[in-house]
Amino acid sequence: MHHPWRLLLCLACLLVVAQTAWSDEELHPTPWFVDFWGQQSTLNDQPLPVGAVIRAYDPSGVLAGRAEVTLSGWYLMAVYGDDPQTELDEGAISGDTITFTINGRPAVPVGPDQPRWTASGERVHVELSASTLFGDLDGDCDVDIVDIMMVASRWSCRREDTCYDARCDLDGDGDIDIVDIMRVAAHWGEVCSP
Numbered sequence: 001m002h003h004p005w006r007l008l009l010c011l012a013c014l015l016v017v018a019q020t021a022w023s024d025e026e027l028h029p030t031p032w033f034v035d036f037w038g039q040q041s042t043l044n045d046q047p048l049p050v051g052a053v054i055r056a057y058d059p060s061g062v063l064a065g066r067a068e069v070t071l072s073g074w075y076l077m078a079v080y081g082d083d084p085q086t087e088l089d090e091g092a093i094s095g096d097t098i099t100f101t102i103n104g105r106p107a108v109p110v111g112p113d114q115p116r117w118t119a120s121g122e123r124v125h126v127e128l129s130a131s132t133l134f135g136d137l138d139g140d141c142d143v144d145i146v147d148i149m150m151v152a153s154r155w156s157c158r159r160e161d162t163c164y165d166a167r168c169d170l171d172g173d174g175d176i177d178i179v180d181i182m183r184v185a186a187h188w189g190e191v192c193s194p
């Protein structure tokens with residue numbers, strides 16, 4: 001028989017390990033990159049503030065790009081490709097869909113181009129939108145049915161599935177289920193603070 005406190009201790013350890021892994025993420029620049037850029041990107045419905053940090057991830061969750069905003073609303077970021085000569089997974093390969101965060105918050109790509117790692121040397125125009133509001137997945141500064149539907153549309157997708165979207169896995173346990181929907185629902189009706 002396991003004591004409940006022992007289980008809790010295990011969970012606490014796991015959380016610490018997960019946290020460490022997260023903060024350890026490192027960028028590994030390679031000679032292959034696609035420049036992603038935007039000029040009307042927003043955080044909390046306002047132009048990206050100077051100093052905001054944009055990060056790009058490939059479908060395996062590898063950090064492939066990082067940039068700091070130097071001009072309000074604008075960003076320009078090299079998103080690195082994998083070096084096939086090395087064992088390490090440095091980043092994207094052609095055709096990968098890239099996901100973005102702004103200050104660690106999931107960002108929604110709002111076009112005009114697809115958020116795709118096309119081919120090294122290309123430029124891809126993707127405006128980004130994010131909010132610091134928990135559960136506001138589409139970044140429009142409210143938690144409503146659209147956000148719930150975003151999670152629901154990925155129902156039962158697991159990390160290894162192509163339909164999996166880390167943004168919708170709010171508890172980060174690798175699958176998208178009722179717990180994730182409940183997490184969004186708990187913030188129903190909230191809006192960005194002015």
Ligand SMILES: [Ca+2]
Nearest residue numbers: 083086087088
């Ligand atoms: Ca490699």
Ligand SMILES: [Ca+2]
Nearest residue numbers: 136138140142
């Ligand atoms: Ca929303």
Ligand SMILES: [Ca+2]
Nearest residue numbers: 169173175176
């Ligand atoms: Ca989940």
